[in-house]
Amino acid sequence: MRIDIITVLPKLLEGPFNDSILKRAIDKGLAEVHVHDLRSYGLGKHRQVDDYQFGGGAGMVLMIDPIARLIEDLKGQRDYDEIIYMSPDGERFNQGMANQLSLKENFILLCGHYKGVDERIREHFITREISIGDYVLSGGELAAAVVSDALIRLIPGVLNDESSALSDSFQDDLLAPPVYTRPAEYRGWKVPDVLLSGNFPVIEEWRMNEALERTKARRPELLKKSEETGEKGK
Numbered sequence: 723m724r725i726d727i728i729t730v731l732p733k734l735l736e737g738p739f740n741d742s743i744l745k746r747a748i749d750k751g752l753a754e755v756h757v758h759d760l761r762s763y764g765l766g767k768h769r770q771v772d773d774y775q776f777g778g779g780a781g782m783v784l785m786i787d788p789i790a791r792l793i794e795d796l797k798g799q800r801d802y803d804e805i806i807y808m809s810p811d812g813e814r815f816n817q818g819m820a821n822q823l824s825l826k827e828n829f830i831l832l833c834g835h836y837k838g839v840d841e842r843i844r845e846h847f848i849t850r851e852i853s854i855g856d857y858v859l860s861g862g863e864l865a866a867a868v869v870s871d872a873l874i875r876l877i878p879g880v881l882n883d884e885s886s887a888l889s890d891s892f893q894d895d896l897l898a899p900p901v902y903t904r905p906a907e908y909r910g911w912k913v914p915d916v917l918l919s920g921n922f923p924v925i926e927e928w929r930m931n932e933a934l935e936r937t938k939a940r941r942p943e944l945l946k947k948s949e950e951t952g953e954k955g956k
C-alpha cells in the first residue's frame with residue numbers, strides 16, 4: 723500500500739508514522755507513506771498556496787492550481803485507486819470503510835486547511851471524501867493520520883498476531899470484550915477466574931458474551947445493524 727499525503731503542514735505528519743506499528747510497517751516495506759509539501763507547488767516568489775474567497779468572508783481557501791499540478795504529477799507516476807479529500811462533510815469513516823479501503827493499493831489523501839479547498843478540486847480530482855467525525859479540525863493532517871493508521875494496521879503482516887485486528891471493536895459489529903494482564907490480583911481487584919482457567923472454549927464463550935453485553939449497553943445500534951445484515955458476531 724502506498725499513501726501520498728498532500729499538506730501545507732508536513733511537520734504535523736512527522737510524528738504519527740515514526741513510531742510503533744506504523745513505523746514497523748513502513749520499515750518492513752508493507753506500506754509506504756509519502757508526505758508532499760503543497761508549498762513546493764506554490765505560486766510566485768512566496769510560494770502562495772491560498773487566497774481570499776470569492777464573495778467575501780473570513781478565512782483563506784487553498785487554491786486550485788498548486789493542488790491540481792501536484793495531483794497530476796503524482797498521477798503521472800502511478801495509478802491511484804482513490805484520491806481522497808479529508809473533509810468534515812465527507813462520508814463518515816468507520817471500520818467497514820477501513821476494511822474495504824485496505825484492500826486497495828494507492829491513495830492520495832488531500833488535507834485541507836483554513837476554510838478548505840477550492841470546490842473545483844473536489845469536483846474534478848477527488849474520487850472520495852472522508853470525515854473522521856462530526857467536528858471540525860483546523861486541518862486535514864490529523865484526519866489523514868487517523869485514516870492511514872486504520873488502513874495500514876489491516877495490511878497482512880503489520881500486526882504481529884494478525885488475528886488480533888479481527889478481534890478488535892467494530893469487526894463484526896461488536897465492541898471488544900475486556901482484556902487483562904498480570905498481575906492476576908491487584909489491591910484485591912481480581913481478573914475473572916475464567917480467563918485463568920486455561921479452558922479455551924469456555925474463555926471464547928465468555929469473551930463473546932462480554933462483547934455482546936458491552937455492545938448492548940454501549941452501542942445497541944450496532945447489534946441491530948448486524949441483525950439486519952444477517953451476521954451473527956465473532
Ligand code: SAH
Pocket residue numbers: 807808809810811832833834835836837838839852853854855856857858859860861862863865
Ligand atoms: N469550512 C470547512 C471546514 C474547514 S476545516 C467546513 O465547515 O466544512 C479545515 C480542513 O480540516 C478541511 O479542509 C479538512 O481537510 C480538515 N478537516 C476538518 N475537520 C475534519 C473532519 N472531521 N474530518 C476530516 N477532515 C477534517
